[in-house]
Amino acid sequence: MPVRRVVVRGRSMSPTLSDGDTVLAVRRSPKAGDVVLVTWVSRPGQLSVKRAIRPDGTGWHVEGDFPEASTDSRDLGPARVHAVIRWRLRPRFGRV
Template sequence: MLTLLLSTFGDFMRLPWFAALVSGPSMAPALRHGDRVLIVRTAHARPGDIVVARFRSRPDLLVVKRVQRADGDGWWVVGDNPFASDDSERYGRADIIGRVTFRWWPQPVRFRRARA
């Protein structure tokens, strides 16, 4: 799950980026509960990218997951922690909202695009 920090401000300004707070263990060890991340708005992703997405079957749920593959007109996304992750196995296709590019708290890390 993901808790947005700047969603109202970002939506109002339509900035190309927004910040978020990671909630839950589904992306451990890459991202952990309490990590703060910077997301660049985009609907494009590659397998291996960490993204913010919304499942079509659960539009109220905003999640941070890793892209596994394109699936028709949507994306198949999975968590890094299979023991604590509700992902496309449970909810189906997702729509990408943005790509996680940087973790700025507690320890800065830049996430690069996956290599093909």
């Protein structure tokens, strides 16, 4: 699917994104600094929204913007990036 709507859950991307925000994910190659939709080998069914920091082996090192509330590459290792988050649709429309 080239475009996907995703509802953010949790506080890990605060203040950039909040729990309950609806965002639009677009399938494209990430670059450092992008907000991305990811999975980890150890959690294949769980989609997460994180910030791409740097390529790491065959995946990406990703982190939440609010480290105290984030489980990310610091705990789980490199992530597989599925899409880049480009737009917030709700509660207020805008570019991420």
